Amino acid sequence: MAERQRPRRLLRLVQEGRLHLLRDELHPEDIPEARSRRWGRLGDTLLHHAARLGHRDVLEFLVRELGMDVEVANGDYKRPIHEAASMGHGECVSFLLEWGASVDCLKKGDWTPLMMACTRKNLEVIRSLVEHGANPLLRNKDGWNCFHIASREGHPEVLRYLLDVSPGIWDTESTTRRTPLHTAAMHGCSQVVELLLERCHYSPDSRDKCGVTPFMDAIQNGHLDIARMLLEKHQEGHGHTILTLLSLGADLQAQDGKSRSALHAAVAGQQAEATRILLRAGLRDTPDGSGTLAQQLARKPEVIQVFQESQVTT
Structure with missing residues (x-):
């Protein structure tokens, strides 16, 4: 040689x-x-x-x-x-x-080995780091902790483990005030959103520095299944969110893979104010893939009344 x-x-x-x-x-x-x-x-x-x-x-x-x-x-x-x-x-x-080896050593951007491990699903590695003293609450230069990172990657099993070892880990915001719920909604991680709504206590209208809510992230990125989940979980407070969406020029006519619109999502969640604003914005009640109109999903009297008022108006 x-x-x-x-x-x-x-x-x-x-x-x-x-x-x-x-x-x-x-x-x-x-x-x-x-x-x-x-x-x-x-x-x-x-x-x-x-x-x-x-x-x-x-x-x-x-x-x-x-x-x-x-x-x-x-x-x-x-x-x-x-x-x-x-x-x-x-x-x-x-x-x-x-x-x-130092378990919480920092690389550029203040990323720890645990944060790096949470970009993958390997729970064995994550558990090993935590059991050797890794601090799950440390944040990188963008304000993200390992829970935030796992939420972006869509790993519910990792999130469950982190919640078990550090129950308050969910209560975190990035430097731009984005929560793990914002991130999961934006990236279309429906299983993660479901878990976060079940085990964490996020405000339904938590806003980042730009005023964006998780619901807005879901709608703007076409994740209507997640938008529906958020509407069903939080019964009030989305009227202002939709008005903000309209001011941003969001495509409220978008449909998911089953041809369900934002109107279907609002009515399925029995959101009277949200339904009223969507109808006033010109969102037509068209059948979804199964032939169901949003109006057919109305159960609460106040939601039924919104459709009645709309028909009178038109």
Whole structure:
């Protein structure tokens, strides 16, 4: 092997997880450079590559036999435990924690390994970090904690676990005052929204810095099943929300996959004021995919009266 090709060859063996060849080809004189060598724009070490790709045996070799530091950071202050957690490599995370890796170390943007782990569904990794003392309440530079991140990713099983170990974790806002409910509604995570409405206590009209509510996020992004859930859960207070939607030029004529409109959602939730505003805005009562008109869903007298008043007006 040409001298200048040796470092690249060692990197490839680490990336491929070929520990036996790595042992054979790593000469004693290569060890100091292997420990300190950096690759790529961010300056990743061999340890970063092994952790990112989930090669536990290679990781252990680099730490135990080469003496590499489990706390080594790249240009983004990312440590090997960030890499392993972000990719859901449980064995690598466990090994690094056993060797003293800081459980709440921060990378660029103030992301912890637990936050990185919550971008995936791997509950084993999340549980391991928490059991080793990770603080679920820490927030990154945008004000998001790990619960907020899991809400964006749509992982109800992760959220249930986080609520079990930290019951008040849901009560959080980003720096722009967006809650996990805003985020789940915007990204169409219906199972998460259902869980948040069931186990948390968000205000029905909580507004971010731009005045946007979770209901508005759902409507504006075409997630009418979520908008319907929000209307059914919160019986009052959406009249002003819809007026704001109208002022923003939102497409209230949008329909979901079953041809149900926002009017169907409002009436299904027995929202008299919401129904009145939608009808006054010109939203026509057209049949959904099953041939059902929104009016046919009206049960409360005040909602039935809204339709009667509308017919008189027209």
